[in-house]
Amino acid sequence: MQKSTTAFLSSKGNYSTFSFNGTTLTFLTSKNLERYTKVKKWDNGYIVVMAKNKSKPEHEDYIDLQPILENLYMEPKSFLSKIQNVEVRYE
Template sequence: MKNEAILSSDKMFTSFRFNSHNIRFRTSPRLERYTKVIEWDKGYLVVMAKYEGHEEEEGI
């Protein structure tokens, strides 16, 4: 699908895929899931995330 981006996490790594690009980076081992994409612009990705041991979501 054109113009579809996928953000996923697996253990200590996050993967961001868009078109033919796949960017992987390290994340906290306490990351449970990404809950919302706030902004994606000019190379920055702002998301809300849920971490193990924290009741509230955090913006990262």
């Protein structure tokens, strides 16, 4: 079975989740975040994303996964190199 090259970003409450091929990273985010709306750019761990906050119009935001992976004692290069694109997905 071929593994996917797409990762998924979402949020719930004060947390964001980044999922890729069975691995899910959960990290604290702004308490004002309502939802991510669109991934504008994926650059090997750096994500430019459109987000909607409470009482604020949609705006551009930034997520850097490299320090999150390092804090989890994961090797960023080996994990991130397999990801070709990122999509927003809410279930």
